[in-house]
Amino acid sequence: MPETMPLDADAIVIGGGFYGAVVASYLASERGMARVILIERESRLMQRASFSNQARVHNGYHYPRSFTTAYRSRVNLPRFMREWDSAVHSDFLKVYAIARRNSKVTAAQFVRFCRTIDAPLELAPASLAKLFNPHLIERAFIAQEYSFDSERLRQLLETRLARAGVHLSMGHEATAVQREIDAVRVCMRSVDGRTTTSMVAGHVFNCTYAGLNLISGPHGHSHASLKHEITEMVLIKLPPALEGLGITVMDGPFFSVMPFPARRSSTLSHVRYTPHTAWIDTPARNPYAELESQARSSRFNYMLRDAARYLPSISKAVYQQSLFEIKTVLVKNEGDDGRPILFESYPQLPGYSTILGGKIDNIYDVIGHLDMISFHTSP
Ligand SMILES: Cc1cc2nc3c(=O)[nH]c(=O)nc-3n(C[C@H](O)[C@H](O)[C@H](O)COP(=O)(O)OP(=O)(O)OC[C@H]3O[C@@H](n4cnc5c(N)ncnc54)[C@H](O)[C@@H]3O)c2cc1C
Incomplete structure (x- = not known):
């Protein structure tokens, strides 16, 4: 033996x-x-x-194209809030705004989707709605979303x-x-x-x-195909008109602003500019080494210029710092943006x-x- x-x-x-x-x-x-x-x-x-x-402590809103991810977020959020209570920040108003063009959902579809996953959603009051460019934003809503x-x-x-x-x-x-x-x-x-x-x-x-x-x-190797991105999240100081807000424009090549409590700041990210480079995982490329070797020139100005078309007052945001990191996702979720876990033996x-x-x-x-x-x- x-x-x-x-x-x-x-x-x-x-x-x-x-x-x-x-x-x-x-x-x-x-x-x-x-x-x-x-x-x-x-x-x-x-x-x-x-x-x-x-x-972002996800609560489903971000995933109108992946019902499973949206639904799992709705199930997991209350547990996360209970368990990590003192790390969760809810002292801001979260606005989801739907773009008129290039969005994969319309405002009506977004409302229906939120009803399906039973996520609270209210029409934003005029005082908030007027922050957005009405030619580019169809409708703005208040959602229940938190940050950690x-x-x-x-x-x-x-x-x-x-x-x-x-x-x-x-x-x-x-x-x-x-x-x-x-x-x-x-x-x-x-x-x-x-x-x-x-x-x-x-x-x-x-x-x-x-x-x-x-x-x-x-x-x-993992049986699943993985994709790595070198990403840039920009920390910004919000102008007074946007203080106390988190804003996400849906659902396509748009931007998000979220509180970043660890630095008492806010992040600005942009679907088009946040990923600097992307590649499918291969043994020949070490993601950490790739990140080290990348020139870290910020795309803040591109992000800001595009975001200001939808939300003019953001043009007064002040750049603080960029956080560069590797984001790893499953290739199979490229189309629906879903974020399931992968557990392999x-x-x-x-x-x-x-x-x-x-x-x-x-x-x-x-x-x-x-x-x-x-x-x-x-x-
Ligand atoms: C730009 C970006 C935005 C995101 N936004 C959100 C969001 O808003 N909300 C959300 O819920 N999720 C978000 N995510 C996803 C979330 O950050 C990840 O799902 C989560 O952090 C993964 O946690 P982890 O512990 O697996 O990874 P990590 O935090 O990366 O931990 C892995 C650890 O392994 C260590 N390590 C690596 N190789 C070795 C080795 N060989 N030996 C020893 N140690 C090793 C690393 O140093 C690292 O500390 C985002 C991710 C990125 C990159």
Whole structure:
């Protein structure tokens, strides 16, 4: 009989973004795993996509072309609000405005869609509607949507992980996974390149988002086709006329303004200008290296000029900073903009799973999946 490999941990989670941190804390506190290790290449948790995003707690409105994503947002939002209460900001008015031209939905279709997903929607009062150019905006509505403070989420997660006894291995990068008897070995190195080591666990979860396919092993790659984008979110100071507002123009090559509580600021993003480069995932291109090597010239002026056609007062917004990050999405959702999670296991490497989080709130779809798995842990 082959001997069982002694384990360094019940589970190793690779990637300390929102997904990896929540998964590690769940395994330790909900599933009774005594030894959980979280490996993160940055020196702190949540420094990548979980920080540099639009901070929107989705409530369905954004997805008129993907009923499933809209519906899941409606289901997940109340749970997210309860669990992360002190990180959720609701002290702003959220306006969805429908463009007259080039929009994939009309105002009437948007109203019907919101009714279908049972999302509250009111016609914007004249005082708000008049902010928009009536030649380009068909109608403006008030919606119920919130934003999250990713700094606060990080603090809450750090406390949770400490309480749950999760061991953090910061500044370490997983490079490969290997099959052992009833276990998985994770090979890693310190990011300063000084040390290499490996650890063995019964279960390994790769939650590295843009880095999902960079960890080599007998499993090969994700079965799903992934697309990476180098994105620019611009932090702006809103002019007085727009203070206290979040604004999204639907549904096509338009823009969004959302509060960004982690910096007490607002983001400006634009469907046409926020993605600087995009490519289909291939082993030949490391997304993190691509981001490092890109010239970071801002497209703020293009974003602002186009947004001001619809919302003239935004022309007085003041540029603060650009957040460049990699956004990873499923190619299959190119057409409908849906953001499901991807949870994959591999027959070549039992005990190893990869998890791609589409957006922050559908962490609960991952937890739902994990709830159905029975884990064997060492005594
Ligand atoms: C521009 C943009 C706007 C977005 N807007 C929104 C929004 O408004 N609302 C919303 O809900 N979602 C939004 N998203 C999506 C959301 O940000 C992601 O779904 C979410 O952050 C994914 O979390 P994660 O933990 O999987 O990824 P990440 O936060 O990127 O975490 C992955 C971690 O893995 C680490 N890592 C990578 N490789 C390795 C390795 N080999 N070894 C060790 N560590 C490794 C990374 O350093 C990183 O910390 C947006 C994303 C982007 C980029």
